[in-house]
Amino acid sequence: MISVVILGAGNVATHLFRVFNKTENITVKQWFNRNLKSLDHFKNSVAITNDLAALTDADIYILAVSDDAIADISGQLPFKNKLVVHTSGCVNIHDMDKKNRRGVLYPLQTFSKAAPIDFSNVPICIETLDKKDYLLLKQLALSIGSPTKRVNSDQRKVLHLAAVFVNNFTNQLYRIGHEITESESAEFDLLKPLILETAKKVQNMSPYMAQTGPAKRDDKKTIKNHLSLLENNHHKEIYNLLTDSIKLTHGRKKL
Incomplete structure (x- = not known):
């Protein structure tokens, strides 16, 4: 015991x-x-x-x-x-x-x-x-x-840092998504199967290979349209930051 x-x-x-x-x-x-x-x-x-x-x-x-x-x-x-x-x-x-x-x-x-x-x-x-x-x-x-x-302590620290990105930051993105759907009385619940599928994908493939969406495809018109829909400047900053990060990762944007 x-x-x-x-x-x-x-x-x-x-x-x-x-x-x-x-x-x-x-x-x-x-x-x-x-x-x-x-x-x-x-x-x-x-x-x-x-x-x-x-x-x-x-x-x-x-x-x-x-x-x-x-x-x-x-x-x-x-x-x-x-x-x-x-x-x-x-x-x-x-x-x-x-x-x-x-x-x-x-x-x-x-x-x-x-x-x-x-x-x-x-x-x-x-x-x-x-x-x-x-x-x-x-x-x-x-x-x-x-x-x-x-x-060891160094490995644990980077695991914890990565956990903040994949959990805490992701959860905040869920919250922003919830605010966006609420702005037009759309149902956030309709996104839940997408959330689950996204999490399920990375069980079997790398996050790099699992990436989809307008930033990876460099769909400029869609990105511009999304930004025009966002009334909250903070949300716009996050959208631009993550879009640039995806573009950089997938060779759509130069350093």
Whole structure:
């Protein structure tokens, strides 16, 4: 049985608790957060605390907190030589206090508390300074059904950066698309099959090969027409920026 203490109450922490709590060989011994109100919903399922000095003994302490808080909290932990890991995509493993054994358990996926998640679709990127700690974290990840990959801090940082492009920025483009359809009372739902097909394509071919549309074809009249339809100048800037990027990628525009 692997014993865990979770620190933090955000999206990642909540989903980790849910999956750990229903996994036979993992026990969540305690859940810490500065604001206990955030954990009220779970107080009958796990011991909760807002006092770092009251942390119980466990095999792994998971810092599922904001990037800026990781170094500070790791330095405040009231013990030594325990395995302490964070879940961040861009914080270096050496940013944590070296009084404890350090590791990273980075789930490469988007998490929202209200959206269910299947951890078989959540690659876990693992980094440790000790081989035994790596094997323990791998066992933890495999216990929840996640595929694992050993990565170093530099690899994790570029994966996180790429994730911002393919997830956060893409989601913002969905939002802009929603605003555009709403301007003429068109149904955004009609675009959902297209969104799914676009995501499905890159499972089997490169994004370069999957690219279609007026920018790749250099359809000047269509591009001009689209720009004339956009009333929001910010949307125009984004359209022009991405159009130029596609043209550059596909040889329609010179540097």
